[in-house]
Amino acid sequence: MKILICSDSHGLTEELIELKKRHGDMDYYIHCGDSELSADHPALDGFQVVKGNCDFGADFPNQLALNVAGHKLLVTHGHLYNVKSSLTSLRYKALEENANIVCFGHSHVVGCEMVDDILFINPGSIRIPVLRKEKTYVILEIKNEQKTVQVYEYGKDTLFTETF
Template identity: 45%
Template sequence: MKIIVMSDNHGDKETVKAVSSLPAEAYFHCGDSELSYDDETLVSMFRVGGNCDVDSKYPGEVVTTIKGKKILAVHGHEHNVKSSLMELYYRAKEKDADIVLFGHSHLYGAEMKDGILFINPGSTMLPRGGNPATYAVLEWDETPIVTFKNMDHTVVESIEIKNV
């Protein structure tokens, strides 16, 4: 399985077009696109609304299954992800998710907790913490590998998740 995850582009359509044109089985946008839900740059993506998205068509979460892995996507503002992943962890348990995708903090990262893989792709427009603008690529055949790439599609960091 190969999926591409992005978040927090805050109106920048060109970045969405560039990232969603890369080869993958599925694309996820974790909110704060600041585009209409039906915008042509987003239609190929699973997408959720963030605190900066005003279009009421955006769902608060998306749950889907790809290659046998159940994926929960949210923005994160309704789960207080800037403070802790506990609320999001409990939501993932309720949904029986294998993978959780979220944004909101503008900080990239990935971690495994109790068999659930949490991925924040960072922000493609307004990164925080001195980080570059990033999106994430998850490749999961036998072992999940999460790669964070900058807007030149160069690897910023790659994490092989062990003990799945």
């Protein structure tokens, strides 16, 4: 199972289309909010999308729960859980939803970490990265219980890989 995860594209369209072309073999495409596009915009075709704090008037849900390869994925933007301060509120939400993988954005800081057997993934931003210069997105590959997170620089190659 392969899942492309991006966030905080803030109005970009061609870049989203290019991600789908470059990685056409994904089982899912997830956008963690702040696309600043309408729900029917062609650049979002094929994406599971949640609403971010900059998605005014967009008809997206605040969160999604997906069952994938025996795992429960929780997708949210993160602004409703104060992710710029800590993962504590989001961790509680994941526990409440019985999610063992959480995808979120909002901070524009790419990263992945395991907390209490829950994998938290922030793909960073493909428009305005924070704490690094590279514009990033993530591919999550799930094989049985093994989860591999590959962080990509947009338009280039893999920056780093983590396995959990």
